[in-house]
Amino acid sequence: MIITVNLGEQSYDITLERGALSKASSIFNLERKVLIVTDSGVPAEYALKIAKQCKSPYIVTIPQGEASKSFDNYSSLLAELVKNAFTRTDCVVAVGGGVCGDLAGFVASSYMRGIDFYNIPTTLLSQVDSSIGGKVAIDFQGVKNIVGAFYQPKGVLIDSNTLKTLDKRQFSAGLCEAIKMSASFDRALFELIERTESIDDDIDEIIEKSLNIKREVVEKDPKEKGLRRVLNFGHTIGHAIESENSLGALLHGECVALGMLPMSSCEVRERLKRVLEKYSLPTSIKVSPDSLIGFIARDKKASGDEITVVYCESLGTFEMRKIKVAEIEKYITEVF
Numbered sequence: 230m231i232i233t234v235n236l237g238e239q240s241y242d243i244t245l246e247r248g249a250l251s252k253a254s255s256i257f258n259l260e261r262k263v264l265i266v267t268d269s270g271v272p273a274e275y276a277l278k279i280a281k282q283c284k285s286p287y288i289v290t291i292p293q294g295e296a297s298k299s300f301d302n303y304s305s306l307l308a309e310l311v312k313n314a315f316t317r318t319d320c321v322v323a324v325g326g327g328v329c330g331d332l333a334g335f336v337a338s339s340y341m342r343g344i345d346f347y348n349i350p351t352t353l354l355s356q357v358d359s360s361i362g363g364k365v366a367i368d369f370q371g372v373k374n375i376v377g378a379f380y381q382p383k384g385v386l387i388d389s390n391t392l393k394t395l396d397k398r399q400f401s402a403g404l405c406e407a408i409k410m411s412a413s414f415d416r417a418l419f420e421l422i423e424r425t426e427s428i429d430d431d432i433d434e435i436i437e438k439s440l441n442i443k444r445e446v447v448e449k450d451p452k453e454k455g456l457r458r459v460l461n462f463g464h465t466i467g468h469a470i471e472s473e474n475s476l477g478a479l480l481h482g483e484c485v486a487l488g489m490l491p492m493s494s495c496e497v498r499e500r501l502k503r504v505l506e507k508y509s510l511p512t513s514i515k516v517s518p519d520s521l522i523g524f525i526a527r528d529k530k531a532s533g534d535e536i537t538v539v540y541c542e543s544l545g546t547f548e549m550r551k552i553k554v555a556e557i558e559k560y561i562t563e564v565f
Contacts, residue, residue, distance in 0.1 A: 230437065234361060234444050236381060236451055243360060243385040243444075245437060250275065250349070250388040254282035257347045257384050261285065262319035264310060266333035269293045271325040271351055272394050279324055279349065287313055291332070295471075295481075298332050298367045298374075306336045320345035320383070326352035327359040327481070331374070334365030338380035348382045351391040353403025353432075354482055357410070357439040360385045362447050362457075372527055373468055379452050389433055401508040402482025404428070407439040408504060409485055412497065413462045414442045416545030423504050459547050462539040463489035466561065469524035470516065479511070486510040491560040493541045498564070500544065516565055518558040526554050 232243040244256050253259065263283040267276040270293030280286035289309055291297045310321075321344065323333035330348050337346035346365075350356045366377025392400060404422070411419035418438045425431045443460065450457035467488025471481060479487075486505050490498055490512065502512045525536065534555070540548045 232437070232440050232444060234381075235448050239363075239381040239451075241382055241384050243387060243440060245387045245389075245433070245440070247388060247390050247433070249386050250278055250391065252282075253279055253349070253386055256386055257322070258320070258345070259283040259322075262313065262315050263287065264289065264306070264313075264315065264319075264321045264333075264336075265324055266291065266306065266321065266329050266336070267324040268297060268326070268329055271329070275349075275351055275391060276324045279322060291329070293328075295328060295368065295373075297328050300367065300369065302332060303336060303367050306332070307340060310336070310340050315340070315344070317341050317344055320347060322347045322349060324349045324351060325355070326350065327355040330355055330359050331364075331366050331377070334363075334380055334382065335367055335377055338365055338378045343380065345383045346380065348385045350385070350387060352395060353392055353400055353436075354406055355403070356387050356389070356392075356436055357403065358406040358443070360387060361440060361443045362460075363451070364453075371472060372524075373472060387436065389436060392432065397509070399480065401510055402480040402486075404435075404508055405482035405486045405505070405510055407435050408501070409463050409489060410439050410442045410460070412489065412493075412501060412544055413459055413539065413541050413547040414545060418442075419500075419504075419544055423500070423507075428508075458537060458549065459539050462541060462547060463487075463492065465525060465536065465538050466491055466521065466557070469521040470514065472524040473516065473520055479514075483511050486512070487514055487565075489541070491557075491564045492538060494543065497541050497544055514565055516561070518561045521561060522554060522557060525557055 230245045262285040265276050265288045268291045276288050321333050321337040323329040334346050350360045363379050363381035365380050366374035369375045463485040467485040471484040537551050540550050
């Protein structure tokens with residue numbers, strides 16, 4: 230299946246097909262120098278499978294985890310491109326989760342003012358979320374994604390067979406992004422996730438429907454000037470929780486799961502809790518509201534002492550609310 234993201238001259242195709250990893254060279258232009266960026270948590274066979282299809286492959290494996298989205302790794306990847314005389318006609322391919330995609334994409338966006346970038350997300354989170362949108366970044370001074378760019382890939386390949394090697398916790402954390410989008414956009418998709426008895430059998434449909442939600446939003450708002458902010462449902466508080474848990478006790482999707490609850494009506498919150506619990510996602514946490522508000526105040530969506538948050542009053546809908554940063558405390562304490 231091909232899903233086209235229509236962004237004028239920056240349009241690209243997402244190939245969603247089981248087994249597509251083995252035919253990447255028929256989907257991407259790999260007849261050139263290719264820097265393949267993967268991480269230690271991704272089965273090495275995936276990057277090797279891509280390398281065998283490249284004319285001149287160079288594989289770099291970074292450590293697994295959010296800490297790898299750093300200036301040090303950004304610098305080392307740029308050094309790898311310079312050392313091997315990459316030119317503007319060459320490309321970078323990310324093989325892994327969102328960390329690989331964010332870091333590799335940012336490297337591609339800035340090397341020689343931009344070279345081709347292909348994304349092969351191998352986790353459910355990256356397949357339904359960061360595979361669309363062109364947001365690439367690294368973390369800095371403890372703030373997530375604070376240095377980055379909007380840089381669209383030349384193509385995306387999603388092979389759901391890669392999910393077979395994903396552990397259950399990572400799978401559930403990724404599924405949370407689909408839950409997030411369905412709660413605020415597509416009640417029918419939420420109910421599919423809610424009632425399915427075989428998530429493995431339904432996962433391709435869930436990925437497809439999630440991608441189509443995000444595609445439609447990104448096409449209308451490619452640089453997050455307005456509508457695209459709805460995709461931040463659960464992220465304002467979720468990112469703060471993630472920053473608070475900087476040692477990685479919680480995964481990104483788990484933080485988003487927690488972040489959605491204070492931004493939902495009582496009715497939505499109860500159904501969300503049941504779905505989150507079904508997939509072993511957290512629904513409670515001990516946090517200091519003051520600490521979270523400190524991170525929220527530095528959120529890139531904040532403007533002065535106000536921030537725009539996404540609130541879900543009923544399933545399949547959303548509201549954009551501009552509130553004082555300090556007011557978020559009452560949302561947090563109501564739930565946690």
